[in-house]
Amino acid sequence: MDQLNVFHYMHKDSVIHRMDCRIKLGCMVLLSVTASFASTWADFGILAGVFAAALLGSKLPVAALLRELRFFAFLILLVFLVHSFSVPGQPVQSVPLPGLTVEGVTSGLTFAGKLLLIIILCVVLAGTTPLSLLGKAVEWFLRPVPFIPEARVATMINLVFVLIPLIFSQAGEILNAQKARCVERRKNPVKRIIFLAFPLLFQTFKKADDLALAMEARCYSEKRTKAVFKATPVDWGILIFSAAVFLAVFFVT
Amino acid sequence: MIILETRHLTKIFPDGTEAVKDINLSFREGEFAVIAGANGSGKTVLVRHFNGLLMPTRGEVLLEGEPITKNLVRARTQVGIIFQDSDSQIVGQTVAEDVAFGPENLGLSPEEVAATVKETLESVGLSHLANRRPHLLSGGQKRRLAVAGVLAMKPRIIVFDEPFTGLDYPGVVQVLNQVLSLHRKGHTIIMVTHELEKVLAHADRLIVMHGGEVAEDGPPGEVLGRVGRYGVRQPYGNRPVETMTWIS
Ligand SMILES: Nc1ncnc2c1ncn2[C@@H]1O[C@H](COP(=O)(O)OP(=O)(O)OP(=O)(O)O)[C@@H](O)[C@H]1O
Ligand SMILES: [Mg+2]
Numbered sequence: 039m040d041q042l043n044v045f046h047y048m049h050k051d052s053v054i055h056r057m058d059c060r061i062k063l064g065c066m067v068l069l070s071v072t073a074s075f076a077s078t079w080a081d082f083g084i085l086a087g088v089f090a091a092a093l094l095g096s097k098l099p100v101a102a103l104l105r106e107l108r109f110f111a112f113l114i115l116l117v118f119l120v121h122s123f124s125v126p127g128q129p130v131q132s133v134p135l136p137g138l139t140v141e142g143v144t145s146g147l148t149f150a151g152k153l154l155l156i157i158i159l160c161v162v163l164a165g166t167t168p169l170s171l172l173g174k175a176v177e178w179f180l181r182p183v184p185f186i187p188e189a190r191v192a193t194m195i196n197l198v199f200v201l202i203p204l205i206f207s208q209a210g211e212i213l214n215a216q217k218a219r220c221v222e223r224r225k226n227p228v229k230r231i232i233f234l235a236f237p238l239l240f241q242t243f244k245k246a247d248d249l250a251l252a253m254e255a256r257c258y259s260e261k262r263t264k265a266v267f268k269a270t271p272v273d274w275g276i277l278i279f280s281a282a283v284f285l286a287v288f289f290v291t
Numbered sequence: 292m293i294i295l296e297t298r299h300l301t302k303i304f305p306d307g308t309e310a311v312k313d314i315n316l317s318f319r320e321g322e323f324a325v326i327a328g329a330n331g332s333g334k335t336v337l338v339r340h341f342n343g344l345l346m347p348t349r350g351e352v353l354l355e356g357e358p359i360t361k362n363l364v365r366a367r368t369q370v371g372i373i374f375q376d377s378d379s380q381i382v383g384q385t386v387a388e389d390v391a392f393g394p395e396n397l398g399l400s401p402e403e404v405a406a407t408v409k410e411t412l413e414s415v416g417l418s419h420l421a422n423r424r425p426h427l428l429s430g431g432q433k434r435r436l437a438v439a440g441v442l443a444m445k446p447r448i449i450v451f452d453e454p455f456t457g458l459d460y461p462g463v464v465q466v467l468n469q470v471l472s473l474h475r476k477g478h479t480i481i482m483v484t485h486e487l488e489k490v491l492a493h494a495d496r497l498i499v500m501h502g503g504e505v506a507e508d509g510p511p512g513e514v515l516g517r518v519g520r521y522g523v524r525q526p527y528g529n530r531p532v533e534t535m536t537w538i539s
Pocket of ligand 2: 334335336375452
């Protein structure tokens, strides 16, 4: 899991990497809302074009990312199948399978399409934005909201993403160590989960403890240096373009 | 000049473990001290008192004559500790971000933070990896990153807790060279290690801990002959101290 590149920041010099993080976040929200409302072929055509442009414009290694996205193919297929067989309606003439309906297939396709679009959006966002910057952008949006300690929220977002890869590699190591001691001969899956979960939990808490200590040693405080964001005309242009896509999709539907 | 001093430092953990007992040590500015001792002899617990990460049950720690409790932030910037496990010290998603963490905590301006990060990464030779994910670095590089994270706070005293564990030969040499260059620049170095043969030639002083107490304290040449009693391996019989380094 920690070897995967998908959803990891990759440093490149592209328009999307250089974007003001607040505006990028705004565009992403706008576009994902748009994607979740998409329904006609035209909508999907427009969005697919825009997203492909974003993916190419981000200079991320598209081929490698697409290969890694195959892990999501199963999920997307599942969504499609569940819809195809669960939505009531006209049976499909050419494929006489019980439960398969025209409405189901259409709805399955739309949902699978939306899912795919949103995953691509996440890949672009994660690949072009260091998460700490994302945290800082969220912090910026939270600044005017009273009673929310925005610095703490930003740190929490940051730490979650530092800890997750560690936890995965830890789980892999524990599992390997147990395989070396023939855990596979245990037939009871519950037992095996317990064997994995306890050391993992224990080590994760220890890691979190160590991390807290290391942060304290480096004077962690919530009065930290605040990020300074600067939006360029290009950023505004991209935001306006995203808004236009949003309106176009709503207009077409 | 005495820069760091402990007086009757005693730490008893809530479970009753008396980890360090009545420690009286003082470190001169610019000194290079090595602390050795068997597993569980209290080395880590001792050094974590130096910047107030642990608070003593009895006794006190003085930084330039002032109790560190008076100004903890000052103690933490002046005394940098590099922990044994580099992985759990990493708080940033890129190398540069990780180094920026400390200066950002001190509330420096973004320009100052950027300048400090650049300068620090150059000094540890990690500039070319500034945008990498820290967890993908090699062991030696990770340790250098941990050092960079501490150096960015501009400390005067640098404490290394077992800096050689898990490093291969080039890794050890890299870290050792870095320690020596910091020492030459005037930093006070306190190094916890039991791998004496890798570093003792460069040290001014060898302190041996045993059961939470200071058992020996003196010039390496004098103390070395007696370390065997305290569970520390004396390297290769009666080799002279000057040969105990991995830098040729
Ligand atoms: N949080 C704690 N609670 C209770 N006992 C502790 C705690 N931390 C350390 N100890 C105990 O204090 C003693 C000294 O531990 P310390 O970690 O300082 O040893 P060390 O000399 O660094 O050993 P090592 O070479 O293994 O790193 C040990 O007996 C340990 O079990
Ligand atoms: Mg220790």
